Amino acid sequence: MKKTLLHYLIFSCLLALVLVGFVYASSPIDKKQYMTVTVASGDTLWGLAKQYEPAHGLSPDEFIRWVVDVNRLPSSRLTAGEQIVIPVLKSKQDGSLAVKR
Incomplete structure (x- = not known):
């Protein structure tokens, strides 16, 4: 009985961690910052x-993947006149990089 309860508790904790990670990873990027x-x-x-x-x-490669993903481009080919968001912060007063690795 104690083993079953322990397994259930461990499984629940792992599941919660996976779900939190998934929600965090799928958070939309605030395009207004870039x-x-x-x-x-x-x-x-x-x-x-x-x-x-x-x-x-x-x-x-990371830049291209970021731009394609954030702008939901069908491919990495660009069209003249198209507006795209790039991973460069509008305001870089603190000197930090736009995207953390």
Whole structure:
């Protein structure tokens, strides 16, 4: 009986941790904190990643994945005139990176 109760308690705690982690990981990003750029003809996500590299501190692959996910882009291809949010804080007064690894 005590073993069953202990197993139930451990299982419940683990399940709670998984659920909390899932909720935290799926929290939406507040896009208002980040820069919005208008895509120019010839722009690529790789080029934007390199252009803003000092401000975001991500690898180009991480930058591209962030932009595609946050903007819900169907692919990593950009269209001129399109507005996208990039992982660069609008206000960087504290000098911190926009996205923590």
